[in-house]
Amino acid sequence: xxxxxxxxxxxxxxxxxxxxxxxxxxxxxxxxxxxxxxxxxxxxxxxxxxxxxxxxxxxxxxxxxxxxxxxxxxxxxxxxxxxxxxxxxxxxxxxxxxxxxxxxxxxxxx
Amino acid sequence: xxxxxxxxxxxxxxxxxxxxxxxxxxxxxxxxxxxxxxxxxxxxxxxxxxxxxxxxxxxxxxxxxxxxxxxxxxxxxxxxxxxxxxxxxxxxxxxxxxxxxxxxxxxxxxxxxx
Numbered sequence: 001x002x003x004x005x006x007x008x009x010x011x012x013x014x015x016x017x018x019x020x021x022x023x024x025x026x027x028x029x030x031x032x033x034x035x036x037x038x039x040x041x042x043x044x045x046x047x048x049x050x051x052x053x054x055x056x057x058x059x060x061x062x063x064x065x066x067x068x069x070x071x072x073x074x075x076x077x078x079x080x081x082x083x084x085x086x087x088x089x090x091x092x093x094x095x096x097x098x099x100x101x102x103x104x105x106x107x108x109x110x
Numbered sequence: 111x112x113x114x115x116x117x118x119x120x121x122x123x124x125x126x127x128x129x130x131x132x133x134x135x136x137x138x139x140x141x142x143x144x145x146x147x148x149x150x151x152x153x154x155x156x157x158x159x160x161x162x163x164x165x166x167x168x169x170x171x172x173x174x175x176x177x178x179x180x181x182x183x184x185x186x187x188x189x190x191x192x193x194x195x196x197x198x199x200x201x202x203x204x205x206x207x208x209x210x211x212x213x214x215x216x217x218x219x220x221x222x223x224x
Binding site for chain 2: 030031033040041042043044045048050087089091092093096097098099100101102103
């Protein structure tokens with residue numbers, strides 16, 4: 001089977017940096033994706049790491065370590081609008097189905 | 111706006127009934143995914159279609175079925191509805207099988223079973 005573990009909640013203040021961790025156990029692994037979902041809204045794709053290392057997209061960065069089965073999403077210069085749930089996910093492929101973590105609720109305080 | 115459309119936006123029905131949820135993928139996308147999201151839960155993968163063919167199946171109940179039509183839109187049929195089926199149902203699409211790491215989600219259908 002496949003499972004992804006991430007913290008249920010993270011809080012931070014506006015302007016700060018926050019890191020959301022994700023550890024995974026999968027039989028087959030193609031890479032790690034990250035999605036953002038505001039309350040009641042549709043998940044939106046943020047980033048994808050197929051290889052080890054850091055991928056940067058504006059204020060958001062994502063990191064992957066295949067040897068540690070671990071990744072994280074780094075959000076810099078936090079804004080109130082960043083308050084949302086963040087999901088790590090492994091894409092499907094071959095005999096493996098797409099699998100999402102349970103999500104991390106990020107609360108940004110003024 | 112992701113380009114993925116879902117109808118209806120809200121659906122309220124009674125136990126034992128049957129409903130159909132509809133999804134149109136982004137223009138050009140061949141792969142469609144269906145997910146269920148219950149309150150405070152993650153996204154549970156139900157089923158995937160690619161160019162009209164079933165590609166992958168998750169923990170989809172036997173009471174649920176889906177199909178993808180020649181014009182690539184997809185429908186998810188839920189029958190003999192139970193209270194526990196109340197959830198947000200999302201459809202997502204990606205251009206190819208290789209792009210499943212980047213899915214575009216529709217706005218969802220909120221199903222309430224009373």
